[in-house]
Amino acid sequence: MIALIDYGSGNLxxxxxxxxxxxxxxxxxxxxxxxxxxRAVVLxxxxxxxxxLHALQQQEMLEAARGFIQTGRPFLxxxxxxxxxxxxxxxxxxxxxGMGVFHGSVVRFAEAPGLKIPQIGWNQxxxxxxxxxxxxxxxxxxxxxxxxxxxxxxxxxxxxxTRTTYGQPFASSVWRDNVYATQFHPEKSQxxxxxxxxxxxxxxxxA
Amino acid sequence: xLARRVIPCLDVHDxxxxxxxxxxxxxxxxxxxxxxxxxxxxRYNEQGADEMVFFDITASAHGRATMIAVIERAADQCFxxxxxxxxxxxxxxxxxxxxxxxxKISINSSALATPDLIRLGAxxxxxxxxxxxxxxxxxxxxxxxxxxxxxxKPSGWEAVAWAQRAVELGAGEIVLNSIxxxxxxxxxxxxxxxxxxxxxxxxxxxxxxxxxxxxxxxVLLEGKADAVLAASIFHYGQHTVLEAKQFLQARGIPVRLx
Numbered sequence: 001m002i003a004l005i006d007y008g009s010g011n012l013x014x015x016x017x018x019x020x021x022x023x024x025x026x027x028x029x030x031x032x033x034x035x036x037x038x039r040a041v042v043l044x045x046x047x048x049x050x051x052x053l054h055a056l057q058q059q060e061m062l063e064a065a066r067g068f069i070q071t072g073r074p075f076l077x078x079x080x081x082x083x084x085x086x087x088x089x090x091x092x093x094x095x096x097x098g099m100g101v102f103h104g105s106v107v108r109f110a111e112a113p114g115l116k117i118p119q120i121g122w123n124q125x126x127x128x129x130x131x132x133x134x135x136x137x138x139x140x141x142x143x144x145x146x147x148x149x150x151x152x153x154x155x156x157x158x159x160x161x162t163r164t165t166y167g168q169p170f171a172s173s174v175w176r177d178n179v180y181a182t183q184f185h186p187e188k189s190q191x192x193x194x195x196x197x198x199x200x201x202x203x204x205x206x207a
Numbered sequence: 208x209l210a211r212r213v214i215p216c217l218d219v220h221d222x223x224x225x226x227x228x229x230x231x232x233x234x235x236x237x238x239x240x241x242x243x244x245x246x247x248x249x250r251y252n253e254q255g256a257d258e259m260v261f262f263d264i265t266a267s268a269h270g271r272a273t274m275i276a277v278i279e280r281a282a283d284q285c286f287x288x289x290x291x292x293x294x295x296x297x298x299x300x301x302x303x304x305x306x307x308x309x310x311k312i313s314i315n316s317s318a319l320a321t322p323d324l325i326r327l328g329a330x331x332x333x334x335x336x337x338x339x340x341x342x343x344x345x346x347x348x349x350x351x352x353x354x355x356x357x358x359x360k361p362s363g364w365e366a367v368a369w370a371q372r373a374v375e376l377g378a379g380e381i382v383l384n385s386i387x388x389x390x391x392x393x394x395x396x397x398x399x400x401x402x403x404x405x406x407x408x409x410x411x412x413x414x415x416x417x418x419x420x421x422x423x424x425x426v427l428l429e430g431k432a433d434a435v436l437a438a439s440i441f442h443y444g445q446h447t448v449l450e451a452k453q454f455l456q457a458r459g460i461p462v463r464l465x
Contacts, residue, residue: 014310021286118409120433123208143463165208188288
């Protein structure tokens with residue numbers, strides 16, 4: 001069973017349906033004890049960093065998710081669920097502490113003439129860790145769907161799995177051990193996104 | 208590189224996709240039935256559409272429930288971004304559509320009536336979620352005025368000023384629809400599209416007037432739009448989304464060919 005954490009994030013249904021589509025046994029969970037039997041966890045997200053962390057905190061899910069990561073079983077963070085894994089965010093005077101699984105801050109795209117923020121739309125993946133199992137069968141340069149103004153800057157460049165360029169290059173996904181996280185939305189990235197989720201489900205099955 | 212987007216737009220009336228020839232024709236019964244929204248959405252999904260927009264043109268209580276069901280069905284099968292507009296009047300309306308599977312919410316008349324709705328939505332769901340759709344009409348030489356209620360009611364706002372105000376309040380994207388061009392198939396209004404695009408820092412989607420693929424290229428190149436929205440050109444089989452993207456690519460415009 002793959003646990004999909006529900007903390008009121010708007011796009012829950014899309015993530016759930018995409019996981020079902022690739023054959024996952026997915027369960028929507030709201031309480032820490034519901035993570036016990038999970039082979040893998042997905043933390044989806046859309047919206048603001050502080051809202052996400054406050055909601056997780058209120059549901060006592062912050063500690064639970066951190067604890068789950070320590071078991072070594074596969075964990076996938078999406079969009080704000082990716083950003084939440086870092087120490088802190090610069091979004092609107094944010095004061096919430098991130099999960100600190102990875103070190104670094106979440107920062108906004110630097111203003112540049114003609115650069116529209118948020119980045120909305122399909123952009124390309126440059127593979128930095130081609131052996132990352134999440135990207136099996138996904139070619140260099142594949143397009144995935146982004147909608148964001150902020151992105152994490154990992155202190156350790158070694159965790160960057162893919163890079164994408166929008167005005168500046170940024171870490172569009174990271175990977176370390178059992179933790180995978182993407183700034184883009186695989187559940188909205190059509191065939192490429194479904195392939196990525198399929199790869200995650202395969203990892204979960206092996207866990 | 209970020210691709211320019213091609214977005215089919217579905218006007219939904221009582222659960223069916225319809226297409227009026229020009230603004231304000233829904234009431235007069237001048238709507239042509241085009242088909243089931245989810246079937247059309249699936250077809251465009253296959254053709255590599257970058258997003259899909261659903262407009263509820265009934266926007267009654269009954270229509271709203273029908274629309275939620277349409278979005279749920281579409282979101283269950285199309286793993287791509289979906290925007291919903293039409294009759295969204297509150298944060299609760301927005302949440303209902305997001306939970307049904309929408310990614311973005313488009314507001315128009317309700318934003319003009321209550322500009323604070325933009326801020327409330329952006330604070331709750333993030334700016335990336337809130338699209339402000341603007342219906343603009345050229346009312347004097349060099350003046351484009353914003354109209355509400357399907358293009359019937361002048362708002363007093365000048366188009367560029369309203370777009371900038373909407374972005375200040377938290378809109379993450381602007382859809383600029385030319386009332387004069389809509390339904391004419393004579394091409395987008397390049398002048399106002401470019402003005403708006405150059406005066407806001409968020410993406411601008413051009414809408415209204417696509418009669419051929421050259422029109423799309425023109426509004427992306429000269430009009431500086433980040434995306435194009437079109438309905439009839441796709442609904443009646445004149446072109447597929449893939450054909451449109453191949454054409455744009457040949458014109459040197461970055462597009463995603465899935």
